[in-house]
Amino acid sequence: ADACFVHVVDRDTAEVVLMGATPDQFDALAGTIRLPMGEGISGWVAQHGRRAVVEDKWSDPRYRYIPELRGEEFSSLVSVPMLRPGAAVVGVLNVHAHDPRHFGPDTVTRLEEVASLVAGLVEGAVLHARLQRREADLEAFAVRTIELQELDRRRIAGDIHDGISQRLVSAWYHLRAAMAITVEPAVEEQLAVTAALLSEALEDSRRAITGLRPALLDDLGLSAAITSVAGSLGDVEVAVDLAECDLAPHVETALFRIAQETLQNVVKHADASRVEVTLAPDGDAVVLTVSDDGAGFDPSTAGGLTTFGLASMHERASLLGATLLVTSSPGEGTSIAVRVPADRTISEA
Known part of the structure; x- marks a missing residue:
């Protein structure tokens, strides 16, 4: 065999994803090559859970050419599913050769045994990656939710400052003006009480603004x-x-x-x-x-x-x-x- 590719099944996106390869020049492509389930030979194997032995891939209608993987350098391939108990496909193992008709029955059987052995490891890696993605999504959701809460508090603080607070200040000045011209002691007393209440309300609004978004x-x-x-x-x-x-x-x-x-x-x-x-x-x-x-x-x-x-x-x-x-x-x-x-x-x- 001249090249080996390991693809994993991404159930969230219904794709097969290249996750490892030899030689090293292909391993650098891990995570960047994706095929929809059912597309290409790897997608077909992942969808059907059956091996594919391709003596000449150029004559196989399932084959899809991917320039980054240099398919022109290889003629034959064996693609076997990585199966977990219950026949769940967790990945696909592809082995490529330069020469046509390179793989015999014994080689295919050994590849299926290897795929079965590594299926558990692949499934663990996939579950770990999925958990990491979901934790990252949860963290992003938390950040966004808190940001939106704070934006809403700022909006409310602005509404209080530009609306209620300004009206309270205006009412207080009008009340002071009324107090300056009144001559009735009883009225003056009530106006003074009202002015004190307005001052307290204004202070309450200032505290609310500060509490909603403290500088x-x-x-x-x-x-x-x-x-x-x-x-x-x-x-x-x-x-x-x-x-x-x-x-x-x-x-x-x-x-x-x-x-x-x-x-x-x-x-x-x-x-x-x-x-x-x-x-x-x-x-x-x-x-x-x-x-x-x-x-x-x-x-x-x-x-x-x-x-x-x-x-x-x-x-x-x-x-x-x-x-x-x-x-x-x-x-x-x-x-x-x-x-x-x-x-x-x-x-x-």
């Missing part, structure tokens, strides 16, 4: 953004210990949103006096933990899932391929830990 996350990164949110909790004592971790941008965004949601829950629901926030490598993962000494709750209840935003946290963690563990009980505080596998955290920058 610190873009400018200074995850640690600075979480520290800023933690520092805005009012009377709650906050301890922050955030290690510098090399995280991909979409991972930083998702972890920030989980930390932000958790810290907001502390203020709204926990009645806590102290909060601890940590971010650190832990073996083959990076772990974000937010713990408080507040009222706690029962995380197994449906009310807990909706009231405290745990459903959205679980969704964000799931996009990262991460796990989210909630530890809490009434009167015992709450701890939320997000564990992101190291292979999902590495920055591509």
Whole structure:
């Protein structure tokens, strides 16, 4: 034999794909030569699961000339299927010779035995490659989903800034003007109360805009953004210990949103006096933990899932391929830990 080609069956695309060859000059073409199932001799063997012994390929109507494989240098070939239990074809083994009628019955039998032996290895390699592709697709889906979520938040922040906030400011100035000309003490008192309410509403809108897209996350990164949110909790004592971790941008965004949601829950629901926030490598993962000494709750209840935003946290963690563990009980505080596998955290920058 003068050349050997190994093709694998790609079930996702219904093609046979060249994955290895000798001499080495052909091996460099691995992954670049594809044939639809049923096309060419390799495609025919893959589709039918039967061998093809071709004494003169130029006279065989199934043969398809591929310039990169230099078919003009070879006259005869044997193509045998790589079969797994259940007669599933996982690949095709092709052996070419310069001379016509080169392959005898014994040679063909030995080639079929070799194909049967390597079929398991080929199937394992195909499954591994498919898994890698699907993991890459999942990662791309997670990145795109988080990007779209952030774009939507930016749009909402812009709408609040250009719409609601501007109207609140305009109303506040009109109210101040009314206060300047009123002579009735009772009316002046009510206008003052209304002005105070408008000021609070304007401050709420500013906080909402900052929360929807904090500039610190873009400018200074995850640690600075979480520290800023933690520092805005009012009377709650906050301890922050955030290690510098090399995280991909979409991972930083998702972890920030989980930390932000958790810290907001502390203020709204926990009645806590102290909060601890940590971010650190832990073996083959990076772990974000937010713990408080507040009222706690029962995380197994449906009310807990909706009231405290745990459903959205679980969704964000799931996009990262991460796990989210909630530890809490009434009167015992709450701890939320997000564990992101190291292979999902590495920055591509």
